[in-house]
Amino acid sequence: MNWAIATVLGAGHLRPASGTWASAIAVGLAVAAYQAGLAWLVPVGFVLATVAGFWAVPGYLRTSVDQDPSEVVIDEFAGQWLALSFTVIPLWRHGVEDMLFAAWPAWVAPFLLFRLFDVWKPWVIGRADRMGGATGVMLDDLWAGLFAGVGSMALAGVYHGVVEPWLR
Secondary structure, X not given: OHHHHHOOOOXXXXXXXXXXXXXXXXXXXXXXXXXXXXXXXXXXXXXXXXXXXXXXXXHHHHOOOOOOXXXXXXXXXXXXXXXXXXXXXXXHHOOOOOOOOOOOHHHHHHHHHHHHHHHHOOHHHXXXXXXXXXXXXXXXXXXXXXXXXXXXXXXXXXXXXXXXXXXX
């Protein structure tokens, strides 16, 4: 069970860049849920993935030589869904029906920003990563997800508040 959760059913073994693959799968599932009218699954999925990750990763790490193995991607999955929650919830509340094509920046921006923050690891993200152990594995991606979500909202605010009115 620890393996299935920690590697997101084996997605962590996809190469190269297992974290990017996991993030892309999380985005695809989130967009599919949204398109199916189940947008609420994204923030609920974030909570469930986070809880499951904090439960499964310690057990997985006990069997691993590496303390942050690349195949452990539940942290990317949870962080990506946190980032997407920042755009999914407002779209849903505003009645936007098509996230895939009509509101594509709502999934592209969180994906790109999350990957940027996860790789770059500025400030508290890097500190969390250096903690090591299951807490460090999970926490750096949750911070990256928070930064990506806030960054996505900031970009949306600039576009809708400054650029879009100027284009009219």
